[in-house]
Amino acid sequence: QVQLQESGPGLVKPSQTLSLTCTVSGDSISSGGYYWNWIRQHPGKGLEWIGYIYYSGSTYYNPSLKSRITISLETSKNQFSLKLSSVTAADTAVYYCARAGGDTAPFDYWGQGTLVTVSS
Amino acid sequence: QSALTQPASVSGSPGQSITISCTGTSGDVGGYNYVSWYQQHPGKAPKLMIYDVSKRPSGVSNRFSGSKSGNTASLTISGLQAEDEADYYCSSYTSDSTVFGGGTKLTVL
Numbered sequence: 001q002v003q004l005q006e007s008g009p010g011l012v013k014p015s016q017t018l019s020l021t022c023t024v025s026g027d028s029i030s031s032g033g034y035y036w037n038w039i040r041q042h043p044g045k046g047l048e049w050i051g052y053i054y055y056s057g058s059t060y061y062n063p064s065l066k067s068r069i070t071i072s073l074e075t076s077k078n079q080f081s082l083k084l085s086s087v088t089a090a091d092t093a094v095y096y097c098a099r100a101g102g103d104t105a106p107f108d109y110w111g112q113g114t115l116v117t118v119s120s
Numbered sequence: 121q122s123a124l125t126q127p128a129s130v131s132g133s134p135g136q137s138i139t140i141s142c143t144g145t146s147g148d149v150g151g152y153n154y155v156s157w158y159q160q161h162p163g164k165a166p167k168l169m170i171y172d173v174s175k176r177p178s179g180v181s182n183r184f185s186g187s188k189s190g191n192t193a194s195l196t197i198s199g200l201q202a203e204d205e206a207d208y209y210c211s212s213y214t215s216d217s218t219v220f221g222g223g224t225k226l227t228v229l
Contacts, residue, residue, distance in 0.1 A: 047158075047166065047209055047220040062217050096165060104213045106156040106171035113165055 002026040004097050004111035012091075012118050018084040022097030022111060023077070030055050030075040035100040037107060038071060038082045040093040048093075052100065053080055060103070087118045123148065123219035124210055131227040137198040140224045142210030143191060150191035154213035157186055157195045160223075161206045169208075170195060202228050 008020035022036070029036055038050040051061035053071045061069045070083040084091060094115050098107040125143040132138040142149065142157075149155055155173045158166035168177050170186035173193060183198045193212070197204055205228040210221040 046222040047211070049211075049218040049220065104152070104154045106168050106211075107158075107166070108168050108177065110165040110167075 002099060002109045004099065004109055006095060006097050006111045006114040008095075008114060008116070010115060010117060012087055012116060013120050014088055014118055015086055018082070018087050018091060018116055018118070020082045020095055020097075020114065020116070021074075021079050022081070023079050024099075025078070027099070029073060029078055029080060032056075033101065035103060035105070036071075036073075036080045037098045037100055039096045039098055039107070039110075041096070041113070042090075042093045050082065050084075050095075052103070089118050092116065092118045123214075124212060124221035126208075126210060126221035126224045128222075129225045129227065131229055132197075132200045133229045134200050134202065136200050137196060138200060138226065140195045140197075140208055140210075140226070142193040142195070142212075142221050144193075144212055144219070145191055148212040148214045148219055149188065149193050149210075152213050153188070155186065155188060155193040156211045157184075157193075158209045158211065159204075159206045160209065166209060197226070200228055204228055 003025045005023045012018045032055045035052040037052040053059045068085045094113040096113045097111045099109040153173050157170040159169050160166045173188045174186040185196045207223045209223045
């Protein structure tokens with residue numbers, strides 16, 4: 001059974017960089033075939049796709065966030081990470097990591113989500 | 121403002137059927153057969169219910185079905201049950217991202 005778990009600070013100051021890690025169990029992120037995604041949900045709002053990384057290390061980001069995002073792999077720990085720079089209160093959200101079987105495939109496994117609040 | 125338009129809320133009585141619409145454009149819903157639907161209970165992660173417009177993942181009840189006509193996709197839930205009460209989100213592949221709808225709150229009366 002594939003499981004994903006987000007971790008990272010729950011509070012980030014404005015203008016700083018938000019950093020989250022997703023730990024994957026039950027599947028190897030370096031085995032190929034899957035796209036590892038970050039998705040966020042603003043409080044009481046809908047979902048927003050942030051971007052993905054493939055096992056090869058290639059990435060693709062939401063054009064609206066592209067200038068501030070970095071997604072990377074740490075295959076030795078079976079983890080992938082998100083960095084979002086220059087955060088503001090508008091970046092306060094629940095952040096999910098999720099797996100997809102391709103760039104057109106649905107998100108079939110999700111982490112439980114972690115709330116990140118941007119506040120001084 | 122979400123890229124895909126869903127009604128804010130729908131309701132139905134147990135045993136009835138309801139349909140949730142998801143309207144996009146030719147650049148997303150209308151242009152690709154890559155529409156998915158997710159169910160989200162409060163405080164929980166979304167769960168995949170429908171993918172590729174009308175396919176059901178293993179383990180999802182056949183009471184859930186999906187369809188598409190032009191730029192509008194639809195999720196139909198038949199034989200409503202209390203456990204179906206949740207938020208539902210559609211999503212679609214586009215050439216430069218994945219976009220979601222704003223979500224629909226389903227109330228089972």
